[in-house]
Amino acid sequence: MFCPNCGAKNEENAKFCGECGTPLQMNEPAGQPAADPENAWADVWPQEDPENPAENGGVQIRPENPESGAQPQPDLKNSEEAAGAQADPWMQGGDPNHGRYQAGDPNPGGYQAGGIQGQPYGPGYGPGGPQYPPKVKKPRRPIPKAAVVIAAEVIAAVGLIVGIAKVMGDRYSPETVAMSYWKATAACQWAAAYDYCEFPESELLTKQMYVNANANNTEPVSYKSARAVDLQESVSAAADQLGELSGFLGDMAEAAGEAQESISEDVKNFTIEYMTVGSSDTQYAYLTLSRTGRKHFLFWDEWKVTSSDSWYQNLQFEIPENASLSLNGITVEASGYEVNQEEVSEGQKYISVPYLFTGTYQMEVTEEGMEPYRKLITVNSYGCEDTYVRLVPSMETVDAVAAQVGPAVKQIMESALSGADYSQVEALFSQNPQYNDDNYFRDEYQELTKDLSAEMLSAGSDSGIVSLQLSNIVSRVNEVSGDMISFETVIDVAETYRRSWSSVPGEDEYTISSYVNFVKEDGAWKLASMPVDSYDF
Secondary structure, eight states: OBOTTTOOBOOTTOSBOTTTOOBOOOOOOTTSOOOOGGGTTTTTSOOOOSSOTTTTTOOOOOOSSTTTOOOOOOOOTTSHHHHHHHHOGGGGGTOTTTTOOOTTOSSTTSOOTTTBTTBSSOTTEETTEEOOOOOOOOOOOOOOHHHHHHHHHHHHHHHHHHHHHHHHHHHTSHHHHHHHHHHHHHTTOHHHHHHTBOOOSOTTOOHHHHHHHTTTOOOOOOEEEEEEEEHHHHHHHHHHHHHHTHHHHHHHHHHHHHHHHHSOTTEEEEEEEEEETTOOSOEEEEEEEEEEEEEETTTEEEEEEOOGGGEEEEEEEEEETTOEEEETTEESGGGTOEEEGGGOOTTEEEEEEEEEESEEEEEEEEOTTEEOEEEEEEEBTTBOSOOBOOOEEOHHHHHHHHHHHHHHHHHHHHHHHHTOOGGGTGGGBOOOTTTSTTSHHHHHHHHHHHHHHHHBOOTTOSSEEEEEEEEEEEEEEEEEETTEEEEEEEEEEEEEEEOTTOSSOEEEEEEEEEEEEEEEETTEEEEOSOSOOGGGO
């Protein structure tokens, strides 16, 4: 059997189409054949024959005189009923009540019994209002089990995605990063804390340097509660509250609003409020986080701790000009950091380090021939107090310079006794104006030469020094400070002379002492004082 509506094939005894729900058979009385599906509603709603409407169940107009069957024709011309008759179909039957129900009328509506195949009322009408044929509700097709399973899986997948998004969003939120960093520092897990931070580009701001700088921070913080408070939200709440009191605190509300607007969306400031074990007081730590512009898994913003109190910028060290500086084993000068040669004075130089982590460092300053300087220094957010270093010559250097005293004194004395020019001994003296101001050493040498020349026995003279012999020049270290070494020098002198009252030369032995200073200059040790004086002879 095929459906007359959609054409779908159905079983022979099916009453409704399985596809569209159209009735295929009408419920007939027992023993009577089933009605034609195409005329299934013929008995319920009779069809009108245009030539003989009464015989085919059409509308019958009640006659004025039932016995004669005569039907009066009302004069509708020029009457008030004409319009009503034309507008009201019930007036077509001559009903002056327009088909309305009249009290006591056994046949309301103006119909005869059996007007529509024995029905006492018009088609689709009955007591209480219109009575239309019942509509057949199309049966719903059963939902396949596969569709139910797929729908359940889709719902579960959506729920899983939403859950994952929530978990990942919480994991990479700035609040989580701030708390994770603080907990790592509280546990002294410095390598883990470094991973939550982002620092300026610098060769010294490495993870190993960060760990080394915090190597002495080994005591963890025992806390019983901790939470991160977003200062931006706090400022917003304060601005809202002050806004409500603007009539009384207008200036404060305006200031809070400006503070709120000044906070960048790419920067978050947090206060970590925590309570340590055994204490009832709340303590605070302050953190700044910045959005890096990178993403976690393409969706979640990356936030890093960028608190400026974690490092110090442009820390300057003053060390000897030929020395090198290292911090925790890393040579700073060799790493290309700025050395301001213009500010070098008195044999010193400045090294400016762009960035250093706050913490503890093993500083070492070394120079060839000098005693290494090693000290544990602390860098905090205010800088460092131990940035000035002057090296002390090593004992090997002191011994080597002490050995220079004797030859230098002899060379000066021999040149002065022979009347040699200052240029013969100039290389022995420092040229630093601090020690050789206005050619001090030249003038002293020339004065010595003049006095010795006057004291020496000359031709035609009967009195004077015949010869001078210097021996046993002994130097002992008097002071070592920075790049200077001072020696206390003792010299044995053997003098031969002649006097006018005697023809026999006389001999004299005595000792002279003086302080001889050496300073390091251009990698060499030079005299910073005159070792002998004419008054010594």
